[in-house]
Amino acid sequence: MRLYHGIDIVNVDRLRETMDRSAAFVEDIFTQEEQRYCLSHRDPYVHFAGRFAAKEAFLKAIGSGFTAIGIFRRIEISVMPSGRPALRLNGWLDNLMRRLNASGASVTISHTPEYAVSSVILLGG
Numbered sequence: 001m002r003l004y005h006g007i008d009i010v011n012v013d014r015l016r017e018t019m020d021r022s023a024a025f026v027e028d029i030f031t032q033e034e035q036r037y038c039l040s041h042r043d044p045y046v047h048f049a050g051r052f053a054a055k056e057a058f059l060k061a062i063g064s065g066f067t068a069i070g071i072f073r074r075i076e077i078s079v080m081p082s083g084r085p086a087l088r089l090n091g092w093l094d095n096l097m098r099r100l101n102a103s104g105a106s107v108t109i110s111h112t113p114e115y116a117v118s119s120v121i122l123l124g125g
Contacts, residue, residue: 002123004062004124005060005122012111015045051077054118057120058107101125105123106120
C-alpha cells in the first residue's frame with residue numbers, strides 16, 4: 001500500500017485580488033457547481049480559496065507540477081451531505097488515479113478570514 005499526500009495554503013486576499021482582476025480566472029479554475037457553492041456563502045472568497053488549495057494539494061499528492069490549461073476544472077471539490085469535502089476527478093485525471101491504483105481520497109479544508117489550507121491523502125496499491 002502506498003500513501004500519497006499533498007498540502008497547500010492560500011492567502012485569501014491574494015486570491016480575491018486575482019479573481020477581481022480576471023473574471024476568466026474563475027471560469028478557468030472552478031466548475032459551475034463549485035462556483036454555485038462558494039457564492040452561496042456570505043464570504044465566498046474563503047471557500048474559493050479552500051477549493052483552490054485542495055486542487056493544488058491534489059496535484060502535489062500525485063507528484064505533478066501540471067499547469068495545463070483546464071486541469072483545475074478536471075478536479076472538482078464537491079460537498080457530501082455531511083458537509084465533508086470530496087474529490088471528484090474528470091477525464092484523464094480519473095485514468096491517472098486508476099494507474100496509481102488509488103482506491104480512495106481524503107480531503108480536508110480549513111480556513112480563517114486570511115488563509116485557507118487543504119490536505120489531500122490518496123491511498124494507492
